[in-house]
Amino acid sequence: MSYAATGRGIRIAIIDSGVHPGHDHIDASRLLPGAAIAGDGTIDTAPEATLDRLGHGTAVTAAIQEKAPNAECVPVRVFHEGLKTTGYALITAIDWAAAQGVDFINLSLGSTNPGHAAAFASAVARARDAGAIVVAPRAVEETPCYPGALEGVLSVCLDWDCPRETFRPAPDGSRYFYASGFPRPIPGVALRRNIHGISFATAQMSGFAARALEDLGTIASGTDRIEAVRTALRA
Template sequence: MAERVRIAVIDSGVYPVHPHIVAARILPGVAIAADGTIAYGPEKATDQLGHGTAVTAAIQELAPDADVLPIRVFQGALRASARALVTAIVWAAEQRADVINCSLGTPNATHAALFDDAVARIGAARLVAPLVGGDDAPCWPGQCAGVVAVGLDWDMPRGVARLDGGVWYAAGYPRPIPGVEQLRNLHGVSFATAQISGLIAAGRLD
């Protein structure tokens, strides 16, 4: 039997009992502190903010049979250090992740070399990240060579992607909730990134 695709989700963790989450496909995760320290344990990757759970749900909607490895880098707010991110990227590759979803990044170009080094160490894993941030500023690791760069296109339907100039574009809507109107999210590129990761994991993108 072929092994299932493994997707690492670098975010705020996941809340496994959420109704949109396929709990049977959630692997034991970790939390990574600002200094790069890795904390192991059954509760370390539990989401306290909701963002990682929503991103994971968007991925699982498109790739429900993939295994998800949550890596928590957001603690009390949606902020993480460059050291935490590069540690998460390298650790995910060491855990044999096929796809590494990083729905976040930094506009600080002084960290570019740090991210370039991390990307060079991930082997065959495919790192998926936003090319630019919410203010259209260049964003790392999405700017690194070899990364699957993602852009946001609100006019696209969910579950599809288009390639333009080496960048994959997708819609920014999270997984829909029945009876609740779909609204634009401030961090729409987070969910565009999740959709690209899900499509890659499902074998629907080259």
């Protein structure tokens, strides 16, 4: 990954609580039309459907845009009244995002219920075949998190000591990466007073991965694409 890359030409779907385009940390010119997914899988593509009313998706999008400012972001809202949704909504959101031709699907969330693993694995495979790489947390503390714990995902772990400007591969050469859990700073607010955690490590890795894919250029969909990005990130 070169430091000159900015994510230009890369599309990232952000499955979260939507985005507030008027926020100071958001470049609204880089937002593409998105969708809201209800718990029962109903899809709403009205322009106002992706407006963030919780703040989490906006902060996640801001972290991605900070690392890859020229990437195009597609908001996919699955959180509505709170930071909770259904497995069916998440799988519908992954499928919808992949159908839009995105390069990455950022999931700063997941399920610790292993009963969801098989359904998530199928959704990740469909996304991979469409050319989209899912980026998601590998675990919540020590508990595997799905889909991030699955083989076909660009998996992310939290490292509080990792500078926000960079990331590090797993020391044993495994397929996952570590990144900082702190979001884009708010002037006058201490980092730990702001929302923080694995959500932002994941978002920042999506930004770094977008820059790596920009450097790599056109790569066929499927396993070759995620392996090429992993290799570039380890270089």
